[in-house]
Amino acid sequence: MVRGGSLPDSVIVTDPEWRGSQLSVVLDAGQTFGISVQRAPSLTSLTPAEEIQMRPIALEDLLNRPEVPLDREGMARLIQGQVVLVTGAGGTIGSELARQVAQFGPSELLLLDHGEFALWQIDLELSELFPHVVRKVIIANIRDARRIDEVFALHRPSLVFHAAALKHVPIVEANPCEGVLTNVIGTRIVADSAIRHAASAMVLISSDKAVNPSSIMGATKRCAEIYCQALAVAAEARGSQFRCVTVRFGNVLGSTGSVVPLFRRQLEQGGPLTVTHPDMTRYFMTVPEAVGLVLQASVRGTALRKQADETDQRLQQGGIFVLDMGEPVRILDLARQMVRLAGLKPDEDVAIRFTGLRPGEKLYEELFHGREAPVPTDAPGLKMATPRMIDLEAAASLLQTLEQVSLRDEVAEVLLVLNDLVPEFAHNPLGEVRHPTESSDHETRSGVASENSSSVS
Numbered sequence: 001m002v003r004g005g006s007l008p009d010s011v012i013v014t015d016p017e018w019r020g021s022q023l024s025v026v027l028d029a030g031q032t033f034g035i036s037v038q039r040a041p042s043l044t045s046l047t048p049a050e051e052i053q054m055r056p057i058a059l060e061d062l063l064n065r066p067e068v069p070l071d072r073e074g075m076a077r078l079i080q081g082q083v084v085l086v087t088g089a090g091g092t093i094g095s096e097l098a099r100q101v102a103q104f105g106p107s108e109l110l111l112l113d114h115g116e117f118a119l120w121q122i123d124l125e126l127s128e129l130f131p132h133v134v135r136k137v138i139i140a141n142i143r144d145a146r147r148i149d150e151v152f153a154l155h156r157p158s159l160v161f162h163a164a165a166l167k168h169v170p171i172v173e174a175n176p177c178e179g180v181l182t183n184v185i186g187t188r189i190v191a192d193s194a195i196r197h198a199a200s201a202m203v204l205i206s207s208d209k210a211v212n213p214s215s216i217m218g219a220t221k222r223c224a225e226i227y228c229q230a231l232a233v234a235a236e237a238r239g240s241q242f243r244c245v246t247v248r249f250g251n252v253l254g255s256t257g258s259v260v261p262l263f264r265r266q267l268e269q270g271g272p273l274t275v276t277h278p279d280m281t282r283y284f285m286t287v288p289e290a291v292g293l294v295l296q297a298s299v300r301g302t303a304l305r306k307q308a309d310e311t312d313q314r315l316q317q318g319g320i321f322v323l324d325m326g327e328p329v330r331i332l333d334l335a336r337q338m339v340r341l342a343g344l345k346p347d348e349d350v351a352i353r354f355t356g357l358r359p360g361e362k363l364y365e366e367l368f369h370g371r372e373a374p375v376p377t378d379a380p381g382l383k384m385a386t387p388r389m390i391d392l393e394a395a396a397s398l399l400q401t402l403e404q405v406s407l408r409d410e411v412a413e414v415l416l417v418l419n420d421l422v423p424e425f426a427h428n429p430l431g432e433v434r435h436p437t438e439s440s441d442h443e444t445r446s447g448v449a450s451e452n453s454s455s456v457s
Contacts, residue, residue, distance in 0.1 A: 010036040012054060027340055068324075068381035070292050074299035078159065079104035085157035086111060087142055087190060088164030090118020092252060093205055096291040097161050098122055102130040110155055112138040113164070142186035145193075152197040160194050160202040161294075162187060165221070169209070172217035173359040173429060176414055177406040183220035185403045188227055188396075191244065195231070201243040201302045204228045205294065206320070208250040208283060208365045214428040215360025219418045226421060227399060229318035230392040236316045245301030245315075247294050248385070249323035250283030250365055259331060263338045272351035273335045277433060280332070280363050283325035290323060293381045297321040300379040311377045314384050322374065322383045328364070357431035390421070 011030060013023065030037040038054035084101050088094035089111035095118075102109055109126070113119045116139060123137050136155065140147045142164045165183050166172050172179035187204065194202045206225050209218035225246050232244040253260050259282075266273050301315060308316070332352070339346040346352060357363070374383045390398075398421050405413035419425050428434065 007033055008035060010038060010054075013037065013039045024337065027337070068289070068293065068296075070296055070381075071299050071379070074303070075295050076104045078295075078299050078302060079106050081105065081107050082158040083108045083155060084110065085151075085155070085160045087113070087160070087162050088205075089113045090115050090122055091163060092287055093291060093294075094161070094163035095122040095125075096287045097163060097294065098126060099129070100288070100291050100295060101161070102126055102133045106133065108134045108136060108155070110136045110138055110151070110157055112140050112142075112151065114139065114141045142190055143181050145189045148189050148193050149196070152193040152199070156197060156199075157194075158200045159298075160190065160199055161205070161298075162190050162202060163205045164190075165205070165224075167207070167217065169215045169217045169360045170358045172220070173215060176216045176411050177409050179216050179220050180223075180402060180406040180414055180418075183217070184223040184227070184399060185406070187224040188399055191228060191231055195235075195242055200241060201245060201298070202228070203294065203298045203301070204244070204246045206246050206248040208248060208325075210248060211366040213422060213425050214362040214434070216415075216418070216427070217360065219422050219425045219427075222422045222425070223399070223402070223418065225320060225387070226390055227395050229320070229387070230390055230395040233316070233318050233389065234392040243302045245298055246320045247297045247323065248320055249285065249290055249293070250325045252285055252287045252290050259334070260338070263335055267338065267342055267344075267350065270350070272353040273339065274353050274355045275332050275335050276355055276357050276361065276431075277363060278332050278354060279330070280357075280361075281328040281330050282365055284329050284334075285323065285325055293323045296379055297323075297382055300377065300382065309378065310375070311379070311384065314375070314386055317386060318389045319384045319386050321377070322385050324381050324383055357428075357433060359429050359431050360427075361431055362428060362434060395421075 011026065013026075027037050029035070040054060079101055084106040086094050086097050086101065086109070089098050090113040094113070098109060098111055099122075111119055111123060111126075119137050119139065123135060126133065126135055138151055140151055142148060142162075164186065166175075166179050172183075191202055191204075204224060207218065207221045209215060210222035210225055211218075213219040213222055225248070228244045228246050231242075232246075235242045235244065251258060263273050300311065301321065311319075335352055336346040339350045339352075342350075344350050374385060377384050398417060402414065402417045402421070405417060415427065426434075
């Protein structure tokens with residue numbers, strides 16, 4: 001339809017691959033001239049009797065990310081017929097891991113979480129989607145060594161995806177010892193039980209906040225990485241078949257407690273949308289995409305090759321997989337786009353208010369430390385970092401001390417041990433705005449962005 005002989009009432013996007021910044025420009029123009037922008041469904045996905053209906057542009061469509069080919073045959077070999085344990089199975093990443101693992105026909109899927117309602121939700125969903133997959137719902141706290149050992153002894157999982165963690169930065173800042181006991185000591189308990197009961201592999205879900213951490217949450221995730229690195233290298237040295245794979249990535253759209261659900265709730269209430277700082281950026285990825293790449297890393301990290309290539313060599317030296325997160329997104333731009341997608345005008349119909357950084361936050365997250373130059377791997381969508389190593393004996397000793405002071409709620413001592421384990425930990429408890437002060441820091445950050453955007457169309 002053409003209004004006044006000049007402008008259309010609506011624009012229909014028919015190419016399913018057309019997304020990212022170019023689509024954002026069209027949305028902005030549509031907003032300016034009052035033109036609706038919608039996407040047509042894929043014609044090949046429609047049934048003969050199905051009516052063609054346009055749909056709104058989804059937030060995910062604005063991420064400038066190409067589809068990454070996944071090694072689904074390798075995933076099937078890894079999972080099919082195996083007993084698979086997912087910790088934190090009620091969370092955003094854990095529940096999506098459970099869904100994708102179930103597709104490959106494990107002999108038994110163990111869903112472990114501390115929250116009853118979250119477990120009930122994912123179990124109900126899996127019972128409807130994959131009724132033939134045998135499931136066990138396990139209420140347990142990963143900090144309870146006796147209980148976790150019982151679970152491993154009874155069910156003998158071959159493959160463990162460890163997603164359980166405390167992830168909310170300000171909450172962990174307010175409860176540092178709890179963060180340590182869950183994220184660090186809980187990871188050690190799960191990993192040690194996996195080895196003790198002859199699991200073939202454990203996959204640790206880590207975070208970009210572990211890189212040059214400014215928060216206690218980030219420092220605890222880096223400690224978890226350090227312990228799993230040490231386990232992986234020690235297992236390799238003694239010729240063990242056990243593999244410990246760490247996968248690091250940034251934010252996922254729509255995860256519990258993240259900015260997108262917050263913005264949606266604020267939009268429903270008429271605003272304002274709250275943004276901590278106009279320059280804050282984050283890496284984003286959809287939940288299914290992130291978990292698909294976690295499985296991709298799991299396949300590559302557990303593969304045994306007769307002729308070790310560079311990826312294998314780095315894994316043997318404690319290498320960590322890092323998902324190619326694409327380009328960082330400015331949170332202010334994300335807020336404005338969400339307002340536009342709701343058919344409203346930012347700063348006119350809906351206000352945007354700046355609230356200041358929260359304790360532990362920083363403006364820019366990083367995927368690599370300055371000294372761990374990112375390198376590509378032979379698996380699409382995956383890069384690798386080789387961060388500083390600590391041998392297993394030293395790591396275990398420091399973790400034991402960390403556990404003791406955490407159990408006594410001695411926060412000052414906890415911070416000292418965290419700094420021993422993670423010397424690059426630059427705590428920001430007051431949420432101060434810290435811009436890069438050294439050119440090397442800026443170059444590192446810029447290098448990360450260019451490295452991660454080099455394969456993005």
